[in-house]
Structures are given as C-alpha cells and as structure tokens.
Amino acid sequence: MSVLLEIRGLEVGYGAIPVLQGIDFDVEEGKTTVLLGLNGAGKTTTVGAISGLLKPWGGTISFEGERIDGLEPPALVDRGVTLVPEGRRVFPALSVAQNLRLGSWTKRKRGAELKDAEEKVYDYFPILLERRTQMAGTLSGGQQQMLAVGRGLMSLPKLILIDEASLGLSPALAKTVFNIVDRINADGTTVIIVEQNVGVLKHADNALVMEKGEIVYRGSGEELRSGDELRRTYLGGGDEEAAPAVARPTPAPAQAAAQASAPATSDDEPRSRRRSRARRAGKPGTG
C-alpha cells in the first residue's frame, strides 16, 4: 500500500507555547487510521495542522508525495484534504441541503460528480434526506454530526479527517457513525479519525496513540484492541464500544471554539501508566 500522507518532524503550537514537538507518522492510502489520546494530547492540533487551520512551526507534511504544509484550506480542500471539525460546526441558520452545498464550495463547478456525492451522502445518512429543508441548528446532536461528515464528503475528499465524531453521542449512535465511516472507507476514501472512544478500534486498520504532544504507540487497530495490556497502558482501559477511554465530565458545546475546548489540566491523569512500555516515536532533526 502506498503512503498518502507523510508527516515528519511536525511542530505546532499556539502563541509561544509548543504543543507538538516533532511528530512523525504515515497514513496509508485507502486505510482508516485512528488517532487516540486523552484530553489535551494534541489530536486536534495535529489534524488542524494537516488541514491548514494551524500553521506548522516546523517539519513537513506531504500529501501524494507533494509538500502541503503551510497551504491554506482552499488549496488543501481542492487537493482532497478535508477536516470535519471537532464540535460539528454546521451552519446553524442554513438548511441541511445548503450545508451540503457549501461542502462542495471549491468544487462547485463539478455538477455530475457532486450529484453522485450528494446521492451517496443521503444514502449513508437517510435522515439528512428526510430533513434536507430543515435548519441545521435545529437538528439533534447526532444528526448535526452526520451533517458535518456529509458536508465534508461533499468536497470529494481523498483524505477525510474526522475529529471526535462520537463526542456527545449515545454508544449506539456512535456505533452507527463508525459503521458509516467503514462504508466511506470501503468506497475509496482514506480516513483519519480522532477519537477517545476505544470502540473505534474495531473500525481501524491502523492506530496511533498520542500523549502530551507525542505519538507514544503505533500499530494495527487489531493489536491495540486485542491487547488488554496495551489498551490499559495507553488509554486507561474502558469497555470497548460502550465507554469513552476517559470519562469526560462535560461534552464540549457544539459552538465552542475548537481551540478553546481543550481542557488544560487533563494531562495529569492519576492512573498509573507504565511509560517504559511506550515505543516512543523517534524524533529526527526538523527541517
């Protein structure tokens, strides 16, 4: 399998505070890669940098063999890199159909392809078809999440990054969304899915675990899922599919700014962790 996205020595931060201090990973074409980690681990920061919301401080991001770090979202979406942001961020006073229409903004001239994409989205999420004239702000949280994913798909992505799709959803609904992620992947789109819900592992080819701005584990989804030991080490246990890896006291409100939604004190989890097991990612010099 070829590598679609290659990240080397990626450094990103906010203001003067570094968050990612040189991470490396590859995403294989046609696969689903899950990015796990506790609150504040740097998952949103990672996908934010890939999708052009945050400017990398250093390192490289390559997509289909070409450097894309530093590009703005319009260029990235046009190339096929689309982020479904944390907290859904649907356009509340626009209808479902209008939200989907805007998803294809950079590709709005491609009539026939968009028609197919729209049909596919309604096929994945029949509820959206039913609600297509309803204002997005009046949809339920789960429906808004489906709309956010659907809107992302309308940009005809080659790589779709989904940040915490299961946040605030019931276990059953989270499962539904994950099943559709499987279908999206089976239909040919490479997926990076950010999660705290370990139930996602069943749906992942590859898994990365982040901790304090570093990648502390990488392997197959299956390996991480079946190894109770591994799971406890990195994710603090938790029942598969049912419970999030870490209980969140309050789900981030849908409209809260993604940057503002990361709790600052989540790093000091009291759970004993056997750090020695961590296969820490090598950190080559950054360019």
Add this chain to the structure above:
Amino acid sequence: MLGVTLVTPIILGLVQGAGFGLVAIGLVLIYKSTRVFNFAAGEFATLGAFASYHFSHGFNILFISIPKLGLWAGAVAGIAVGAAFGLLTERFVVRPLSNRPKVTVLVATAAIATTAIALEIVLGATKSFRSGALVSGHPFVLQGVSLLWQELIVIFVLVLAGVGLAIFFGYTDLGLATLATSQEPTASRLMGIRLNRISMLTWGLAGALGGLAGVLLPPVTGSFFAAYGTTDLLIAAFTAAVLGGMTSVPGAFLGGILVGLVQNLALSNVDQNHFPGAPAVAVLVVLIGVLVVRPTGILGREA
C-alpha cells in the same frame, strides 16, 4: 384637505424611506458578517453624493481635473466611489483589526466617518450642493400631487436592490457562502471559502449601496453637504435596520420605508411650532413600540 396631508408625506416618506433602506441594508450586510455597527455608512453616501456631483459637473481639485461628464456618468462614479471607499475601509481598517474586540472596530468605523467628513470639507468647503435629478419631470399626478421621475427611480432602485440581494443570498453559491461565513467562520474556512474575499464583497456592496443612496436621494430631498449622510441618513437607517431585526435584508428594506413614512407623516401633520422635533419623536415611539411587541424586529429572523 386630508388627501394632501396624507398623499404628499406618503410619497415623500416612501422615497426617503427607500434611501434609508439602501443605507440600512448596507448596515445589515456588515452587521451580519462582522457583528459590528458601521458608523461610516452615512459617509459612504455623502462621498457618493460628492463624487456624483463633481463628476457630472466636472472639477479641478489639487492636480486632478475632470471635464463635465453628465449626470449618468456622475451617478456611476458616485456608486463606484462608495464601493471603493467601502473596500478601502475593509482592507486598511477592518481587516487589520479583525482579531481585536468588536468595540475597537466600532470606534474605528466612527474614525473613518470623521476622516471622510474632513475629506468632504476639503472637497466642498461647507457649502450645500444641489444635485440634478437623473430624469426630470413628472410622469403623473396622484390626487393633486405630482410625482417626480426621480422619486419613482429611488423607490424602484430600492425594490431592485432588495430583490437582487434576496436572490443573491437565497440562490447563489456566493450568497450562501456569505451567510455561512457570518454563522461559522471556522467551518467556512474549512470548506475552502476565503473569508477575506467575502469580507471585501460585503464592504464593497455596502459602500455601493451607500453611494447609490447618495446619488439618488439628494435630488429629491434638496441638497447635500459635508457629513450629510451622518446627519440626515445614518440614524434613520440605523433605526430601520433595528426595526428589521439587524440581520434581515428584507427587514431593513421594510424598516426603511416605515421610518420614512412615520417621519414624513409626523412632519406634515404635527405643528412644528408647538411640537418641534415631532418626526424624530414619532420614529422613536414606533421603534420602541415595534421592539416591545416584537423584540427580534419586524421579520425577526436572519435572511
């Protein structure tokens, strides 16, 4: 008797209200996209009026000398100058301040208004100017009151602007993107929408609408002068926008007409010797009345 005190103010009210409506729509566009009240909106109109006057009559200011171009070319110049001023405001004031608190941007728009007024005083001292009607004469007479072509044009243009913007926001991708940007800027960026371009579009459009009001209204209402838009249009337009709910284009349209009607009916039916300032009070009463009954404005939703 009754016919005259109603028909004349109604006609004048519609016409003036249409002018207020144009400026109010500009206020709403900017409020929707930046959540800021644009104090410079009135001066977009005054600059439009000055530009249209000077370009139609020809001028010789500083090193620039322009021959007499006629009323229509002057009108186009007025709209263009309004749009250009809106764009300059966006590029050099609003955009650099985009990460600052809203109140900073608000004060900056007031500073732009005063700068524009200073510029107008340079361009026209403190004189009043009378600009000519684009089309002179009366097409018809209604209940003994003759209607001017220019008055019909103003109303027609407002209707055109309202319908045009309704189509723009409701049925075009660019209009949809403009609405999206005001609702969810981050998601809009992620869709690949360039926020700067949308912002330029909004300010340019608001400037052009102001310029249009400055071109069309003075021939009907009499004259214009430095700060004309701020003294004669801004408060009324602001009231119109608030009446319409501050975020609704059709609401601003209706609000403008309502303010124009109330002002002119009060002006011609209340004895100004006994009750000076009656028009302003009447507008205030209507504003409070509407907001008590419908706190979200006449239409009460974003459109």
